[in-house]
Amino acid sequence: MSNSSPLTVGSKLENRYEIVRELGQGGFGRTYLAIDINRYQEPCVLKEFAPQIQGAKELQKAEELFEREASVLYKLQHSQIPNFREFLRSQLNSKPALFLVQDYIEGETYAQLLKQRCFSEAEVVQLLQQILPVLEYIHSQGVVHRDISPENLMQRSVDKMPVLIDFGGVKKAATTAVSKATGQPVVTLLGKEGYAPPEQIRQGKAFPSSDLYALAVTVLVLLSGKQPKEFYDNSKAVWHWQQYISVSPELGKILDKCLAYKPSDRYHSAREVLQVLLTVSNPNPQPIANPNPQPVTAGNLNISQMPTLNFVGRNWKTNVTQVIANVGRTIVKLPAKKLFGVKFIANTLKIGVVVAVGVGAWNLAQAELLKLPKKISFPLPNLPSLPSLPKLPNSTTLTKAELDRQAEIMRRSKALGVTDFYTQVDRLFYSKYPELKRRALTEKPEDAKYRQRWYDIAEDLLDKLEKEKSI
Structure with a gap:
């Protein structure tokens, strides 16, 4: 818990960020929703860094390390990662305070979604297809998230895409470094218990395969609504999730390999998982569990x-x-x-x-x-009914021609087997149109011209890749 008092609603930090509400708190400080007065009241997130260390020397070292790690976040530019805006030094209650300022993502975490219902196999396969390219990208930049869980994945409201949030492992790594540099013990845990792999919990080491391990645990939780400890045998260091969850053999093999005890026995990259994920055909579209089951008894029945x-x-x-x-x-x-x-x-x-x-x-x-x-x-017996779940809208404002164009792009990219195709297109698109600030495109008419330009870039890239393959 931070030693500082929380910022109050309506207060201003550096005469620029007006606090809307507190979003959460933990051992390294608090997180706030704020509006950026200098950017036309744009919403943003302030993440405080307040390690429980004493002394000017230790605090100075913490600042240096935290700023260094903030520079890592700054270089991450991806449409499914909140943009890093600023590393901010300030005063809070007459004490030095450090903040990260990031874009605010409108949506719900997957932990919040799980309170409403569990996920189907088809949904988690889609989630893997959408989030693995993000992991491939951050790993290519030398960054390991270290803290993947349902709480740190958000479903963005505007397009339902998963967004990877809270690179809290960066703050934790900085705090560990402070402890080593100063000799002052600082209690920290690299990753959430149950999600983080053994090498991360016991040795403080993290590799790309460590993120894949945590992502596989996240999938099990989303499928079942259960906590990781319910699937894991501590005495034998083995997972026994198959007793509670039924998925296709192909997906089961993928999850088992991601959950291997030794990092060397897991997949070595997100790209490798994406390629194997193509073997999963016809995943079950129905959720297989209720996250909040109520006991019902069926006995001697008529x-x-x-x-x-x-x-x-x-x-x-x-x-x-x-x-x-x-x-x-x-x-x-x-x-x-x-x-x-x-x-x-x-x-x-x-x-x-x-x-x-x-x-x-x-x-x-x-x-x-x-x-x-x-x-x-x-x-079987008559049983109490559940309230109907809301249906997702299946209408769209897109024309048939545009939908057909999307489908053809998808067909061609799948035929090529390029797993990060859409990530490549996004990079090209947003570098060409930086004024969009990597915001997601919508189906609204005002985005029509940008959608067409995105399709043009995608088709040009497909032409190039197909030509290279034919040589």
């Missing part, structure tokens, strides 16, 4: 009053061994011999539930027994 459900069995001519129940937003693996009395009549499987199960709040029930091509119906 089968005639149960609704009908479908499932697929591994081999309907033999004994059923396991049921994978996709009930509403919860997947449950249940041994059939403990649940069902089984009788075959004219190729129809008749099942009665004979034990109680607690599986969460449901609004519809569907059960599947893996990899059997014959569907069979059986009844």
Whole structure:
């Protein structure tokens, strides 16, 4: 916790930044939403750096290191990273204070989104496709984030793209360096417990593969709504997430490799993960878990009053061994011999539930027994319904011609297998039009000319790449 008192709403820092509200606080200071008076009331974020160290020498060293690390943030220029604006020295309650000033991103963190619902396999695959190029970029700049988690990923409101925020690991690295340089112990943790890999927690080391590890943990949390400690066996240092989450074998292999104990056993780059991610086909579009399950009991029931459900069995001519129940937003693996009395009549499987199960709040029930091509119906109990989730709008202001142009660009880029194609186009586009300040383009008419220019740049790059490939 910072030793300084918080800035009050309406107060001004350096007669320029007017405080709107406090966004959060931690061991290194507070974070504020402010408006930049000198930039037409633009919103921005002030991140205070106030390490718990005493003495002029130590503070001077902290300033030097923090400014050095701030210069690292300054050189990061990416549409999915908040722009760094300023490194600010100021006075707070008559004491020296250091601030980072960054762009404000309107949106919700993935931790906030997770409170509403869990994510589907299709959604996390899309998230990986969208955020891995960002990691590839920062790693190419010699930067490791060190603190990837649902709290540090935001979904930007304007375009629903993920944005990587809070390079808090930079501040923590600076504080660790202060401790080494001055001999004064400073308590710091490089990364969140459960998300950070062993080498980061135990040795303070971080590599590109360390970010990939934390990203894989983030995916497990988004899929399940559970905390990392629920998937991890500390005594054996192994993950056992497969007991709780069912995903395609291809995605499962990717997650397992990212979660390897040794950095050398993981993927070595974000680009490598993106390439392997192409093997994931037809990911499940339905969320598989409810982040806030309520216990529901199904016991000795009147089968005639149960609704009908479908499932697929591994081999309907033999004994059923396991049921994978996709009930509403919860997947449950249940041994059939403990649940069902089984009788075959004219190729129809008749099942009665004979034990109680607690599986969460449901609004519809569907059960599947893996990899059997014959569907069979059986009844399950009536269960309480969930409120309907809001549907995303599927309308668009774009013309069919423009949508077709987008689809053709996507098709050509996939055919080339260039995983960072869109990142390359963004770099070219924003370097050509710096007046946009890397803001995301919208579907509004006023952005139409810039969208067309973006397409032009994308198509020119595709022509060049296709030509190079044919040589």
